Amino acid sequence: MTTVLVVDDQPLQRYGFRILLESVPETEVVGEAAHGGEAVRKAAELRPDVVLMDIRMPGMDGIEATRRIVAAGERSRVLVLTTFDLDEYVHAALRAGASGFLLKDARPDELLAGIRAVALGDAVIAPALTRRLLDEFAQYVPAHRGGHAEDPRLSSLTDREREILVAVGKGWTNGEIAAHFVLSESTVKTHVGRVLAKIGARDRIQAVIFAYDLGLARPSTD
Amino acid sequence: MTTVLVVDDQPLQRYGFRILLESVPETEVVGEAAHGGEAVRKAAELRPDVVLMDIRMPGMDGIEATRRIVAAGERSRVLVLTTFDLDEYVHAALRAGASGFLLKDARPDELLAGIRAVALGDAVIAPALTRRLLDEFAQYVPAHRGGHAEDPRLSSLTDREREILVAVGKGWTNGEIAAHFVLSESTVKTHVGRVLAKIGARDRIQAVIFAYDLGLARPSTD
DNA sequence: GTGCAGGTGGTACCGCGGTACTACACGGTT
DNA sequence: AACCGTGTAGTACCGCGGTACCACCTGCAC
Structure with a gap:
């Protein structure tokens, strides 16, 4: 009933x-x-x-x-x-x-x-x-959900780099990322630098936008 | 048939x-x-x-x-x-x-x-x-479509500040924003600072995320 | 073994971003 | 007139972010 x-x-x-x-x-x-x-x-x-x-x-x-x-x-x-x-x-x-x-x-x-x-x-x-x-x-739904077509810039990233990118997408500072993954800040910087170079972003802000565009980061997923 | x-x-x-x-x-x-x-x-x-x-x-x-x-x-x-x-x-x-x-x-x-x-x-x-x-x-659908419920932090922004926030959401640097709105970089900094304080963001990255969450910025709207 | 990719870490340097002030002009309210 | 919100602009300072290197270790392929 x-x-x-x-x-x-x-x-x-x-x-x-x-x-x-x-x-x-x-x-x-x-x-x-x-x-x-x-x-x-x-x-x-x-x-x-x-x-x-x-x-x-x-x-x-x-x-x-x-x-x-x-x-x-x-x-x-x-x-x-x-x-x-x-x-x-x-x-x-x-x-x-x-x-x-x-x-x-x-x-x-x-x-x-x-x-x-x-x-x-x-x-x-x-x-x-x-x-x-x-x-x-x-x-609205990003293209990569649905599989198949993935941004070539993304696929060039290593697993670690992809993790870092997601963390950057969450708005974390290098220090926070280092703490979260138990790394030195230097290492994080190295990774972030490589990510930026690979995806063609000039700074982490572009990387955040990039992550959102591809749906790597999601609103309020913190 | x-x-x-x-x-x-x-x-x-x-x-x-x-x-x-x-x-x-x-x-x-x-x-x-x-x-x-x-x-x-x-x-x-x-x-x-x-x-x-x-x-x-x-x-x-x-x-x-x-x-x-x-x-x-x-x-x-x-x-x-x-x-x-x-x-x-x-x-x-x-x-x-x-x-x-x-x-x-x-x-x-x-x-x-x-x-x-x-x-x-x-x-x-x-x-x-x-x-x-x-x-x-x-x-995925931006919050502002659907009207009504607007984030109180957003409504506290002045028109100018909202413009600035959108620009920040696009990933622009202070210099670029200044050039675009024909302002001094100092002014932009002032605005950005006030925006950050009002929306409770610690840096422009959080502001970018904030803008995306509220649909102020949209993927590939550059 | 040698070589390479990936991950980790370091030093040094510079500039942008952000804060803390102060200041002034303008329009509207009281 | 006094006041306030808003927009504009400046100076000074500090720290994080980003770059340019270099270094070492691991695992894997040749």
């Missing part, structure tokens, strides 16, 4: 969801909320498996409510549901920690399948949006 | 797909291929709406075949189907231009829904994979 909290400012819309969800045995609507604030409060109180969240609402919108529910560490998964397929919404919702994004014109069985998937910890995206999301994804 | 080309090295698997697809009126299997090379050839010849593509095959694999079919500008959409949910496969397939990625353990109706979506130009991802993809997506 999957418990659901329905969040929408339109009573009729909530009613429709309730009818649909109660029509199948696996889902149960345990509460409703008409705006973001109520959603956050009821999510904490009712601890539903899934929060069915509208975006456009008076007061606190669905994005912010999603962010707070996720940030609060609630067990609930948030499935954002909207009539608008605007890119910004999708991005904002996903960044807010939503587990899914469906359009309201989805067929009932799609919606139910979505709730089922989200309840299981998976994620769902409306097919119509997935395309654009993937296109963007392909843009 | 959606025409489908089934690509799999196992005859039995192909047979299974054929039975399933022919069991509904909306899809029709117009051909089969046992490996990548044959898939590329038949896709060009039969011009199916959808290519159901296995990854693991002797000879040319499904990824490469997908790449070639997409690169050839065929009208066919490729739906990759595999037993393995390995990250590398997903990335590689999507980068190769696949319109979808489903697992072979998908329920028949999921598969049919996937084919339907892909035929319409949408894209599908197996729910079990979507989660990980989104997690990565959230990492």
Whole structure:
């Protein structure tokens, strides 16, 4: 049994969801909320498996409510549901920690399948949006993930040098790198120097950028 | 009516797909291929709406075949189907231009829904994979798209300081920044110093990383 | 054995980066 | 008028980073 909290400012819309969800045995609507604030409060109180969240609402919108529910560490998964397929919404919702994004014109069985998937910890995206999301994804994700094509400058590095480059990419000073790998600072300097020469960077800053470009370093991987 | 080309090295698997697809009126299997090379050839010849593509095959694999079919500008959409949910496969397939990625353990109706979506130009991802993809997506996509949540450290910066930070993020030296903005190097140092203090970075390297984390700087935006 | 690649370490030197001040001009607020 | 935030600019100082060497050891290939 999957418990659901329905969040929408339109009573009729909530009613429709309730009818649909109660029509199948696996889902149960345990509460409703008409705006973001109520959603956050009821999510904490009712601890539903899934929060069915509208975006456009008076007061606190669905994005912010999603962010707070996720940030609060609630067990609930948030499935954002909207009539608008605007890119910004999708991005904002996903960044807010939503587990899914469906359009309201989805067929009932799609919606139910979505709730089922989200309840299981998976994620769902409306097919119509997935395309654009993937296109963007392909843009952002560095090429070398996907294997095959690796930057020739990278492959010329020895294992040790690659390690050093990663450390440089984390923003570590030579001293920190030396401490971490239990080396003398001189050795680190030697390595760093060779790395810079090999990848064609004039200083460690270029090396950091290089590392980020290739996905060697990752945001907040410290 | 959606025409489908089934690509799999196992005859039995192909047979299974054929039975399933022919069991509904909306899809029709117009051909089969046992490996990548044959898939590329038949896709060009039969011009199916959808290519159901296995990854693991002797000879040319499904990824490469997908790449070639997409690169050839065929009208066919490729739906990759595999037993393995390995990250590398997903990335590689999507980068190769696949319109979808489903697992072979998908329920028949999921598969049919996937084919339907892909035929319409949408894209599908197996729910079990979507989660990980989104997690990565959230990492890669710059924070400022999605608006709302802005790092408080960033908002404390003045316009000029933000400009300077972006320049630092590009890996420019103080001298280069000074030249670019027509300032004295002293002024640049002052600005950089203030930026570092405000964002809590000990040196410009941390600032570069900070800029990348927030998407202020983007790979290869030079 | 000799040679080479890779890893480690050292010395010496220089310059850029960063800090700590101070200073002044401008626009807006009170 | 006094004040503050912002942008500009300067001087002085110090240290880390980077370069240019050289040196030694290990393991592996010839």
